[in-house]
Amino acid sequence: MAVPGKKMPKTFSSSSTMGSDEDLKVFCQPCDRDGPRLPAHGYCVDCREHLCETCFIVHKRHTLSRHHTLLDKNSMPQSISSVSVHPTQPDNFTKPCPKHAKEIIKFYCQNHKALLCSVCVTLEHTATSCKVNYIPDISCQVINSKEHQDILKAMDNVTEQCHKKSEDVKKITAKSNSSLTDVLADIKKFRTEINQRLDELERQAEDAAKTIQKENNKNLETVETICNDVTQSLKTSSDTIKHLNTSKQADKLFMELKLDEQMIKDYEKRVLHLAAYDVKEYNFKENKAISTLLDKESSLGTFAEKSLKQQSPPPGADKKSRQTTHQGKICVKTSKDKSICWISGMILLTPDLLIITDSDNKAVKIVDTSSQSVTDQLQLDAMPCDVTSVTSTELAVTLSHYYCIQFISVSSNKLKKKQTLKVDGECYGLSYCQGKLVVSFQHPAKLQILDTNGTVLTTVKGENIFSRPEYVTTNTNYIYVSDWDIKTITRLNYQGEVIGSYGGITLPYGITLSDDGTVFVCDRQRSVIEEIAGDCSTGKVVLKDLNDPYAVCWCAETCKLYFSCFTGHEKQDNFLQVFKLS
Known part of the structure; x- marks a missing residue:
């Protein structure tokens, strides 16, 4: 018979039994390890431990354990031997967190559409800024769900596209090799x-x-x-x-x-x-x-190119004319501002969080697109020009007159200055992709590709390519640059080679890439926004009769286009215009 109050061994057999006449008192297991022995007040199914009253209350409040299943004193197992070790329920949490290797993914952030571990929830996706769910609480919804069917259908669709693309590329490669x-x-x-x-x-x-x-x-x-x-x-x-x-x-x-x-x-x-x-x-x-x-002479001659992709329609060419709907406007003027807003750059962190640079007010602002309000504002020492996202929690902003790039952290919807990166000219346009910063310079006119430590990987000098390069946007394959002096949108690869150019613009400024590879560009002189095919072959006006559109940003998830105006009048410049394109 067990002695009353005696601590039970930590290991036990699930088959062990106790006499019915035994009166075993159950103690708080966390306290029993490190402090005084206190009677158990409840039980955590996830941790498989009895808890005293204090540990029980803390367990319900702590971020890492607030989603655990707790049993009160009347429902908890009355002895250690009766504690279920869930032999029929395997541990489904096995995927390690990509950011924190020793942690396991157990949560999901609705705002950022991200799988999280406990450390992610504690440090980056707090309850004040994000809607976080414990996966077992919502996972039952996916069994035989529409999402389940849509994902499988999307996988089959991508697989079919890959097969078709592989066959198409095989054919045109054979034709290309024959021509060579x-x-x-x-x-x-x-x-x-x-x-x-x-x-x-x-x-x-x-x-x-x-x-x-x-x-x-x-x-x-x-x-x-x-x-x-x-x-x-x-x-x-x-x-x-x-x-x-x-x-x-x-x-x-x-x-x-x-x-x-x-x-x-x-x-x-x-x-x-x-x-x-x-x-x-x-x-x-x-x-x-x-x-x-x-x-x-550097060669015997040149290769005259004829794109075999013309056998397939260029990006966006197979689409019907877009339907546009004005969704309203968002006021970005705050009490801290001393001048009319000059929104010179913008980037989306999430569909609900838009980051903008207000050049005249020397500020970077967070705009909540859901509440349509500015939720935070960071004052800088110089006028910011353009902005890009480096990670989900880090931004980079060009400070042209200081010849530098300012890094900024985003945590709990708050902006904070970090380190700066010196560059060798008046930097303006800025974009980030796969560990590389692409920066445009106006004096002298050039484009540079750098790593995040500032090492210059490639330089493309102006000469006949650029005169006043303004904005830059990138994807994994190409770089697009707007130049308002020579009135072109130039397409380059990451070796700095020009592989396309569109000249149907009169005064190009802000540019952004859509999800299908086309480019939206603000043409201030014509007061329109034009959509250009990814290969720079064709273009068409999608929005017209605007007020000097300046910077622009595309949200693929909501199919919304955000853009600013630069007229010198507060009725236009203090607002972001929002259009839905379908």
Whole structure:
């Protein structure tokens, strides 16, 4: 028989039994481990522990245990041996939290559509800011639910799309590779033509040199012949004069001298004529155009592209004209503001939380789209230009005049300044994707891709690409930049190569990507918002007769478009306009 008040062992067999006459007193197990022994007042089914009155009350209030199932004193097991170890109910909580590796996911945040562990709930998704459910409390709703069927249907749909896309890409890849085989043949043909032309030019140069050589040799032969004849004739006359002088034949000598005197004059003229021959020395002077060809030219030619994707409609092209409905406007003016609002940038953290930069009031604001009100405002030392989300709890803002990027934390719907990142110019547009910050600069005009530590990964200088790049938006494959000076939307890859451009805009400013890959852009001069295909091939106006639209943001979940105005009048600039597009 157990001694009354004696602490039971921590381990026990589910098959162990006790006599019916035994009177076992049950104690609070947490207190029994670390403090005084107190009688049990209740029992937690999840923790499988008896609790005293104080532990029972705390257990109901604590964030980590407030969803546990508690039994009062009358319902709790009256002995340790009767405690159920739930042999027929396996522990369904096995997935580790991606943020906190040692914690298990047990909760779900309705606001952020996120699975959470206890630490997430305590630190980031508190009861004051989020609606959090304990998963067992809501999981029964999903059995044979519409959501269950929709997810399976969506999976089948994506699988079918993948199969179709794979087949399509296989076909167009074969066609592309076939065209490249022709390209390789054309390259060799072009190279052969170049070689033939160079061979022809070489022969012409060689023929010209040989012609000069032949002329030189002919002139030399003529000179040598004349000189030999003159020399021979003079030697003969000289011998005759000497003989006549020796033999004292005065008459003949006189006549010979007179004849030779005339002959000498003739020969002097002939020798003088020979001196007129202009024999030259030569060196080869290269044709500058040809000699610098390989230095100036970077390739034999270019590849003329023809998109095979035209076999399928471009993003957004297969859609009918969007139906637009004005959903009203949200006032973003607060008592802290000293000027008319200038909303220069915006980004959605969740469908209910919109972050905006108010440049003239040097502020970053949180806008609750449900209550249509500003819930927090952070004052900065400089005018913020654009904003992007780095994580669900961190933002980045460009401070153009300070040549830096300001990081800001978002916790419990409160904004707080964090570290800054120095950059090498007047930064303006800003977007974040997969660990990379994409920043536009106006002086000088350029685009930079950086990591979050500030290391420059790629720089795209202005020249013929940018003049006044303003806003930037990104997805996993492409970067889109608006430039109001050269009036274009430019599409680049992450290597900084331009792969598309749309020029149907007159004064482009804010841009945002929709869920189907199209781009919404504010055209201030025409007072419209235009939707541009993802490949920058086509565009169409979706909203018109606006008041100088400036910054814009798209919510894929609600199909709503938010945009600001910049007119200099508070009736327009102090409000965000909201339209639903379907």
